[in-house]
């Protein structure tokens with residue numbers, strides 16, 4: 001799933017999603033369903049989007065005891081998403097349990113969903129991490145540590161910001177995925193994101209995928225915004 005462009009469908013309900021997808025009628029997209037939408041619409045939302053031919057990142061960021069995460073992942077595997085995730089802070093045992101659950105829940109002959117670990121949320125700054133999580137190392141080091149732990153546990157990659165992706169690739173190998181939210185145009189408000197970066201910077205840093213939400217979903221014309229950001233991501237000269 002290298003060079004992927006993932007749109008975050010942060011809408012409160014299916015109606016919002018249907019309206020948003022209208023201008024993309026003929027395109028097969030990579031869509032992220034997060035807590036806001038999944039907790040309202042449930043598994044049927046995933047099945048509907050899949051039946052329209054879209055790829056799905058189910059971003060529920062599981063973080064619980066290993067047994068609970070394993071059982072939850074076993075159930076989620078049946079939705080046949082392309083990508084799911086957990087919080088790396090849940091620990092190596094929890095991450096391995098997530099993979100076991102996914103393998104057990106994946107139907108024979110099907111591919112298990114890829115699974116990635118959230119390192120430090122892109123809405124977290126170094127100061128905040130040190131003061132609130134009592135992690136005294138630089139943020140870059142904490143992200144790299146969580147990436148290594150995710151790799152040791154057998155995960156396929158991590159969620160990080162483009163600022164850490166290059167080091168993660170060097171440390172964990174080029175096939176280890178770096179999926180990066182917090183993407184903004186240079187003219188955009190970064191809102192609650194702290195480690196925000198432009199799509200062109202993400203491309204230069206060699207990230208595997210960018211995740212873009214509000215810069216598209218809240219744009220005056222979402223289709224125009226999507227195609228503009230996609231060109232920047234693909235390195236098309238504008």
Ligand SMILES: O=c1ccn([C@@H]2O[C@H](COP(=O)(O)O)[C@@H](O)[C@H]2O)c(=O)[nH]1
Pocket residue numbers: 008010034118120121122123159160181182183193211212213214215
């Ligand atoms: O570290 C993380 C992990 C997940 N996200 C999610 O990505 C999108 C970003 O949305 P924007 O509107 O482009 O800021 C959102 O769904 C988050 O839940 C993240 O931002 N950072």
